[in-house]
Amino acid sequence: MTPIERAARAMYDTVQPEWDWDDPDAEMLRRMYRENARAAIAAIREPDPYILEAGMEIMRNLGPDEADEARTGDAANIWRLMIDAALG
Structure with missing residues (x-):
């Protein structure tokens, strides 16, 4: 779906x-x-400062040497955190 x-x-x-x-x-x-x-x-396509901060939280901890799998998982977590921030 x-x-x-x-x-x-x-x-x-x-x-x-x-x-x-x-x-x-x-x-x-x-x-x-x-x-x-x-x-x-x-x-809601354009994020506000709170949504941006939620997404940046994971990106700050994402190292350049991490595997693609970790990046995909982090992308999903960034999305969820940003949506949670929008709902909050």
Whole structure:
């Protein structure tokens, strides 16, 4: 499931409409939730100082000789820390 899809479903779950997400006739509503999720993610694309600081925390500790696997894990952690900062 993509981040857009997860966000759309989270919005749906928050509203808890009377229709089922998987209802074949609800494609227009699913599309609306996906577009809203895309708009929300686009709106937070630019980080604020708190989000930047959260991402920099891991980067400060990332050595130049670390393996690509560690870098991938750190990239995921940076993303999570930055999102946590945005939510905080």
